[in-house]
Amino acid sequence: MPHPRQISADQVLAAALELLESEGPDALSLRALAARMGVRAPSLYHYFPDKSALEAALIEQGSAFLFEELAAQLQAIPEATPTQRLRTLASAYLNFARTRPRLYTFLMQQAPGSGYSPAGKQLWNLLLVTLCEHTGIPDDTSRAVALWSFLHGFVALELAGRFGNSGPLDAFELGLAPFLQPASHLRSKGGLPF
Amino acid sequence: MPHPRQISADQVLAAALELLESEGPDALSLRALAARMGVRAPSLYHYFPDKSALEAALIEQGSAFLFEELAAQLQAIPEATPTQRLRTLASAYLNFARTRPRLYTFLMQQAPGSGYSPAGKQLWNLLLVTLCEHTGIPDDTSRAVALWSFLHGFVALELAGRFGNSGPLDAFELGLAPFLQPASHLRSKGGLPF
DNA sequence: GTCTATAGGGTGATAGAC
DNA sequence: GTCTATCACCCTATAGAC
Structure with missing residues (x-):
C-alpha cells in the first residue's frame, strides 16, 4: 500500500492547536495544517467534513x-x-x-x-x-x-x-x-x- | 475629463466604517469598499498607501x-x-x-x-x-x-x-x-x- | 487513506492608459 | 483621479486515481 494511515483526528486537532498558537488564527489554513503534518490538504477531509467542523x-x-x-x-x-x-x-x-x-x-x-x-x-x-x-x-x-x-x-x-x-x-x-x-x-x- | 474627483479620504473611512459594521471585519476588502463607493479598488491607493494604513x-x-x-x-x-x-x-x-x-x-x-x-x-x-x-x-x-x-x-x-x-x-x-x-x-x- | 489535479473563488497590489 | 488589465498569491472544496 502506497498510502498507509498517517494521521488521526486527535493529531489533526493537536497540530491545529500548535499552528494556531505559533502562527496566529489567520495562518490556520488547511494547507498549512496539512503541511505541518507531512500530508496534503485533501486528506484532512477524511477526518472533518469541512473547515468549520474542525x-x-x-x-x-x-x-x-x-x-x-x-x-x-x-x-x-x-x-x-x-x-x-x-x-x-x-x-x-x-x-x-x-x-x-x-x-x-x-x-x-x-x-x-x-x-x-x-x-x-x-x-x-x-x-x-x-x-x-x-x-x-x-x-x-x-x-x-x-x-x-x-x-x-x-x-x-x-x-x-x-x-x-x-x-x-x-x-x-x-x-x-x-x-x-x-x-x-x-x-x-x-x-x-x- | 472622464474621471473627475469622486471620493475623499474621509469618505473612504466613513464607507469603511459602514462596511465593517454591516458586513463584519472579514468583508472589509478594498474591492468591496470601493464597490460601495461606486469606484474601483485601485482608486483607493490614491488616498491610502496600503490596506494597513487604511x-x-x-x-x-x-x-x-x-x-x-x-x-x-x-x-x-x-x-x-x-x-x-x-x-x-x-x-x-x-x-x-x-x-x-x-x-x-x-x-x-x-x-x-x-x-x-x-x-x-x-x-x-x-x-x-x-x-x-x-x-x-x-x-x-x-x-x-x-x-x-x-x-x-x-x-x-x-x-x-x-x-x-x-x-x-x-x-x-x-x-x-x-x-x-x-x-x-x-x-x-x-x-x-x- | 492519501494522493494529484483542478475547479472556482477570493485577496492586495502595481503598470500604464486616459 | 480613475480606469482596465493583470500579476502573484492565497483559500476551501471536490473528483477520481491508486
Missing part, C-alpha cells in the same frame, strides 16, 4: 484544555479555603491566557456555535461553584458573570497590548479584591451588593 | 468616535456629581458597544499599532479623570485599569454571545458597584483597596 472541534478541545488546567490548579491545593481557591482560580485563568494567548483569544472570540459545548459548561460551572463556595450564596450567578467579565476583560486588554508598561498587576489585584471580600461582609448587607 | 486610520477615527460619544453623554449632565458621571460613563460605554458591536470589537482587538494614538489617549484620559474625580485619589491608575477591564470584559463577552438569556444586566450593576462606592469608604481604608 474549528468547532478545536474550540471544544481548547475549552476542555482550559478547564483541565484550572481544575488541576485547584486540585493541587486540597486544603485551601474557598477564598484561597477563588484566588487560585483567578490566577490560573490569567496564567493560561498569558501562556497561550492566541488560543485564549480564539476560544473567546467565537460564540459556542449552534450546538452546546460541554467544555464551556464545565468551565462556567467551575467558576460559579468556586465563587459560590466563597460567598456562601447558593446561586450567585450575577456575581460570577461579573467576575468572569473582569477576568476576561483584564486578560483581553493585556493580550491586545492596551496596557502600557505601567504595572497592570496592581490593577488585577484591585479589581479582584471586591470578589475576595470575606463572605460575611457580602451577606450582612442583606441583598444589597457589597 | 485600517490604522479607521481605528483612529473609530476611537475618536467612541471618545466623542462618551464625552457628549457627560456634557449632557453638567450638574451631575462625580459618582453620577462615572455611572453615566459606564452606561455610555456599554451602549456604544451594543450599538456598534463590530466596530467596537475591531477597535479593541488591535494594538494601537506602532505610533501612538491621540484618540486612544483621550479615551483613556476621560476614563481616568472621571474615576479620579469620584474616588478623590489623584492618580488612581490601577483602579481605572480595573474598571476598564470590567467594562471591556462584560461588553466583549456579551458581544461574543457568551451570556445566556440569564439577565446579564444584574451582573453589570454588581460588577460596577465596587467602583461606585462612596469615595470616603475608599480613602478610610488607608491604602488598602476597598
Whole structure:
C-alpha cells in the first residue's frame, strides 16, 4: 500500500492547536495544517467534513484544555479555603491566557456555535461553584458573570497590548479584591451588593 | 475629463466604517469598499498607501468616535456629581458597544499599532479623570485599569454571545458597584483597596 | 487513506492608459 | 483621479486515481 494511515483526528486537532498558537488564527489554513503534518490538504477531509467542523472541534478541545488546567490548579491545593481557591482560580485563568494567548483569544472570540459545548459548561460551572463556595450564596450567578467579565476583560486588554508598561498587576489585584471580600461582609448587607 | 474627483479620504473611512459594521471585519476588502463607493479598488491607493494604513486610520477615527460619544453623554449632565458621571460613563460605554458591536470589537482587538494614538489617549484620559474625580485619589491608575477591564470584559463577552438569556444586566450593576462606592469608604481604608 | 489535479473563488497590489 | 488589465498569491472544496 502506497498510502498507509498517517494521521488521526486527535493529531489533526493537536497540530491545529500548535499552528494556531505559533502562527496566529489567520495562518490556520488547511494547507498549512496539512503541511505541518507531512500530508496534503485533501486528506484532512477524511477526518472533518469541512473547515468549520474542525474549528468547532478545536474550540471544544481548547475549552476542555482550559478547564483541565484550572481544575488541576485547584486540585493541587486540597486544603485551601474557598477564598484561597477563588484566588487560585483567578490566577490560573490569567496564567493560561498569558501562556497561550492566541488560543485564549480564539476560544473567546467565537460564540459556542449552534450546538452546546460541554467544555464551556464545565468551565462556567467551575467558576460559579468556586465563587459560590466563597460567598456562601447558593446561586450567585450575577456575581460570577461579573467576575468572569473582569477576568476576561483584564486578560483581553493585556493580550491586545492596551496596557502600557505601567504595572497592570496592581490593577488585577484591585479589581479582584471586591470578589475576595470575606463572605460575611457580602451577606450582612442583606441583598444589597457589597 | 472622464474621471473627475469622486471620493475623499474621509469618505473612504466613513464607507469603511459602514462596511465593517454591516458586513463584519472579514468583508472589509478594498474591492468591496470601493464597490460601495461606486469606484474601483485601485482608486483607493490614491488616498491610502496600503490596506494597513487604511485600517490604522479607521481605528483612529473609530476611537475618536467612541471618545466623542462618551464625552457628549457627560456634557449632557453638567450638574451631575462625580459618582453620577462615572455611572453615566459606564452606561455610555456599554451602549456604544451594543450599538456598534463590530466596530467596537475591531477597535479593541488591535494594538494601537506602532505610533501612538491621540484618540486612544483621550479615551483613556476621560476614563481616568472621571474615576479620579469620584474616588478623590489623584492618580488612581490601577483602579481605572480595573474598571476598564470590567467594562471591556462584560461588553466583549456579551458581544461574543457568551451570556445566556440569564439577565446579564444584574451582573453589570454588581460588577460596577465596587467602583461606585462612596469615595470616603475608599480613602478610610488607608491604602488598602476597598 | 492519501494522493494529484483542478475547479472556482477570493485577496492586495502595481503598470500604464486616459 | 480613475480606469482596465493583470500579476502573484492565497483559500476551501471536490473528483477520481491508486
